[in-house]
Amino acid sequence: MSPVLAGVLQLLALMVALALAYRPLGDYMAGVYSSPKHLRVEKWIYRAIGADPATEMRWPAYLRGVLGFSLVSVLFLYLLQRIQGSLPGSLGFSSIDPDQAFNTAVSFVSNTNWQSYYGEQAMGHVVQTGGLAVQNFLSAAVGMAVAIALVRGFARSRTGELGNFWADMVRGTIRILLPIALVGAVLLVACGAIQNFAGIHPVGQFMGGSQQWNGGAVASQEAIKELGTNGGGYFNANSAHPFENPNGLSNLLEIFLILLIPLSLTRTFGRMVGSVKQGYAILATMVTIWIVFTVLMMWTEFHHGGPAFDIAGGATEGKETRFGIGASSIFSVATTLTSTGAVNSFLSSYTGFGGGIALLGMQLGEIAPGGVGSGLYGILIMAVIAVFLAGLMVGRTPEYLGKKIGTRQIKFAACYILITPALVLCFTGVAMAMSTPANSMTNSGAHGFSEILYAYTSGANNNGSAFAGLNADTQWFNTSIGIAMLLGRFLPMVFVLALAGSLAEQKPVPVTAGTLRTDKPLFSGLLVGTIMIVAGLTYFPALALGPLAEGLAS
Secondary structure, eight states: OOHHHHHHHHHHHHHHHHHHHHHHHHHHHHHHHHOOOOOHHHHHHHHHHTOOTTOOOBHHHHHHHHHHHHHHHHHHHHHHHHTGGGSTTOTTOOOOOHHHHHHHHHHHHTTOOOOOSOHHHHOOHIIIIIIIHHHHHHHHHHHHHHHHHHHHHHHOOSOOBOOOHHHHHHHIIIIIIHHHHHHHHHHHHHHTOOOOOOOEEEEEEETTEEEEEEOOOHHHHHHHHHHTTOOOOSSTTGGGSTTTOOSHHHHHHHHHHHHHHHHHHHHHHHHHHTOHHHHHHHHHHHHHHHHHHHHHHHHHHHOOOSHHHHHHTSOOTTBOTTTHHHHHHHHHHHHHTTTOOOOSBOGGGSOHHHHHHHHHHHHTTSTTTTSTTHHHHHHHHHHHHHHHHHHHHHTSOOEETTEEOOHHHHHHHHHHHHHHHHHHHHHHHHHHHSHHHHTTBSSOHHHHHHHHHHHHHHHHTTOOOOOSSBOOOSHHHHHHHHHHHHHHHHHHHHHHHHHHHHHHTSOOOOOOTTSOOTTSHHHHHHHHHHHHHHHHHHHHHHHHHTHHHHHHHO
């Protein structure tokens, strides 16, 4: 079987599996967030944290819950790293330096999972399992809660109440993430991923140096790492490490877990707003972008650009031989079009255009299908922009799902789409203008610029993947990328929840002959165009200096 055919067949198998899971999981999640009942274990949690799950919250209260809980999570994870040297199960590792502890705490709480450290050489079992893995669940549940709050904003009328943050977060963790992650972890163990609390084992001498292997609760962390679109690896090699991702079957399973909830949330959205067709329209937009990006990535990496590529069958540098070009391309697109950031290949070794596709996937806002929760609320913001543009073209007040999109709503949406590009471009510009950050680059020219651009794009978009080739473990990068992750995660949530509150206060607008049908293919096409135009106009100059210049020169 040719490598190209193998890649295509894997893509088709993945699509079939996702299609089979889409309806039952989407309906189940709609039921979870709409149910008035609470499980016994949930009641224990509410009692422990002093929350009343029956209390409805307006958007400022909901936001205070999100920010307060996340702040406590950052402080807890920071302190856990700072005292690691005194904890049992530390494997002899010392406490983490302040700048790196800050970066890592913000990274995992913001669902970014950017890592400027070697996991197997820095983090012990307690920090890995009791700190990082826990935040993989909680940060994903927070993102889902914010998305559901926005959906309620569209679904409700004449009230500013968006539900209860504590109930949404606990339910998302207990009823959705934990059960699926448990099944995923068992399947990964069956595929060969490790799951233990063993120590460090010397395994001999190689090329004049010693080699050591760490044990760890890898399979359980790997499952939620992918399911919650987190991406932080137990080992530095991430999903290219055989302990995390042993074979082609586990690789396909991990991609499935990455895409499962973000795609299924469109069904949840359709059910909660009372029209599954609206969910299908959003799904069609996501799938169209995802398939196009995957095909383009596979084409660029299989493209024979010289004798070396002809002999190897494509751009094999940086690819794991266990997976090959096809599976690596599918994986890289899945992680950069979501907020996962996991890698099973070396993105810096991709072709110039291949690296540009990964960059652009994040710069779209990671909405095809995007992160757990963040992908849904991100694409709904773009839908608001799309209907506003359509209203300008026909001279009619724009409406979406029976809600008028007026000056207030479009201001919230505009602020949302401007925050992340401002963070990316400003931090990149400052870093390139300073001498110290440039010393961390291992490449010069267009590729070196791409390393810096990719780092801040990954951080501000809460993706967490690394272009590699950049030494990011410096005070400048740990601090500046940490700030980018923090602002890139929580500032957009402010405008998402403010928009949700303003929509929930409105009364429904009756559908007329002049209403734009947002459940039709025409709207999906308009939404795809809006997304590509907004991202293109924002990032094209930066992309032209980096991956485009490199691709045209090669």
